[in-house]
Amino acid sequence: xxxxxxxxxxxxxxxxxxxxxxxxxxxxxxxxxxxxxxxxxxxxxxxxxxxxxxxxxxxxxxxxxxxxxxxxxxxxxxxxxxxxxxxxxxxxxxxxxxxxxxxxxxxxxxxxxxxxxxxxxxxxxxxxxxxxxxxxxxxxxxxxxxxxxxxxxxxxxxxxxxxxxxxxxxxxxxxxxxxxxxxxxxxxxxxxxxxxxxxxxxxxxxxxxxxxxxxxxxxxxxxxxxxxxxxxxxxxxxxxxxxxx
Numbered sequence: 001x002x003x004x005x006x007x008x009x010x011x012x013x014x015x016x017x018x019x020x021x022x023x024x025x026x027x028x029x030x031x032x033x034x035x036x037x038x039x040x041x042x043x044x045x046x047x048x049x050x051x052x053x054x055x056x057x058x059x060x061x062x063x064x065x066x067x068x069x070x071x072x073x074x075x076x077x078x079x080x081x082x083x084x085x086x087x088x089x090x091x092x093x094x095x096x097x098x099x100x101x102x103x104x105x106x107x108x109x110x111x112x113x114x115x116x117x118x119x120x121x122x123x124x125x126x127x128x129x130x131x132x133x134x135x136x137x138x139x140x141x142x143x144x145x146x147x148x149x150x151x152x153x154x155x156x157x158x159x160x161x162x163x164x165x166x167x168x169x170x171x172x173x174x175x176x177x178x179x180x181x182x183x184x185x186x187x188x189x190x191x192x193x194x195x196x197x198x199x200x201x202x203x204x205x206x207x208x209x210x211x212x213x214x215x216x217x218x219x220x221x222x223x224x225x226x227x228x229x230x231x232x233x234x235x236x237x238x239x240x241x242x243x244x245x
Contacts, residue, residue, distance in 0.1 A: 007069055043231055044233040111152070116137075186215075
């Protein structure tokens with residue numbers, strides 16, 4: 001699924017002060033490609049990822065930049081910026097997978113439940129005839145990630161690498177064609193981080209999914225097809241990994 005973003009502006013108000021986070025970002029990611037977004041803390045990387053995935057919305061107006069046209073995020077034939085309510089929920093549940101640095105696992109649920117809940121939300125199966133099938137699907141995916149012996153454990157009982165495998169399984173259980181990863185190896189040692197990247201690469205090869213990954217790591221960025229550098233909310237570099245090297 002190709003990804004198109006145009007004229008993305010985002011401003012927040014912190015302590016009564018306006019902070020311009022994104023200042024007219026436009027980006028094209030062809031179907032099946034992987035783009036790494038790099039830049040210093042505060043440059044707008046995570047905000048861009050949230051706008052692409054429908055977790056947040058771009059500003060409606062571009063003050064002083066009316067000639068640029070309206071902000072838009074399009075995934076395939078879907079204009080994400082026009083989605084509301086249940087339509088936006090379906091987009092996120094069916095088309096998008098998110099992997100975060102801090103995992104965001106539910107501490108009161110088991111490993112198996114944390115992964116299965118994503119499938120149940122998509123299908124509306126909190127309780128129902130297919131609940132067992134979704135639990136089995138989650139168990140099979142976790143087992144393929146080397147977590148079959150941890151299905152009934154709680155997140156607090158896992159290592160950082162194990163938690164990230166669970167978070168990755170949760171992101172992939174619905175077979176999304178768009179995958180967004182925000183510093184997915186930031187809390188992991190190099191060996192464990194490499195294993196997580198291998199799983200991401202394998203999924204992209206298998207499914208043809210499109211991936212955008214935010215990272216501070218040169219090694220992580222080197223695995224992408226292209227590298228985009230953000231500085232003060234603007235793209236200042238957009239080139240292939242070969243050109244970067």
